Amino acid sequence: MLALLATSAAAQAQQATQPLEPIRQAALAALQAEGDAQAMIAPGLRLAPCGQALIAVPSGAAVAEVRCADTPGWRLYVPVRRTATATATAQARMPNAAEESPESAVMVKRGDPVMLRAGIGGTEVRMGGKALGQARTGGILNVENDSSHRIVRGRLLADGSVQVVN
Incomplete structure (x- = not known):
């Protein structure tokens, strides 16, 4: 009986987390990443599920801010790795890329x-x-x-x- 309760509790805890793939996709879309770009998110990250659409905006040339507008919600800065060509293309697309360096x-x-x-x-x-x-x-x-x-x-x-x- 206890094993059944423990299994049920573990399954509920696993279901009560935000899937990471939508966060990755939102980060890549915010930075207009193409090709072999990768959104770097820890596989063990556990966030509350978001009941609304994720909001993602660039926070720098290689970082996207992805947030959930639920209450209390959450905010995550997602680093994105790209090839050198993809990085140059993305910086050219960003409005202040020439004026504001990542530093x-x-x-x-x-x-x-x-x-x-x-x-x-x-x-x-x-x-x-x-x-x-x-x-x-x-x-x-x-x-x-x-x-x-x-x-x-x-x-x-x-x-x-x-x-x-x-």
Whole structure:
């Protein structure tokens, strides 16, 4: 009986999360990404399901802000990787691409979800985190690791992820 309840509870918890594919598609559409562009979302990310259409807008040359307007809703900054040709085409399409470089754009704000990256040698570990401050590309900020709740320092990369620094 307990196993049946546990299985039922696990199935309900799994159903109560936002599918990641619509978030990826919205991010790619916001940046008008073509070809082999990839929206970088942690596979373990769990967000409340959105009952409304997702809203996605460019937040920089390689980052899209995707949000759910439900109450309480959520907001996610999604880094998008592209080939060099696709990046040049996308920057030409953005209205302020020539005036605003990615280095001057505020990429993350306090409370925004980010992807933490830590590596030694050829091994890289990625995990979800929450920004504890505001940063621009190349800037240093504190991030709370979602799984361990430890606070680490990292440098914000152009793709919107945060590289842990020692």
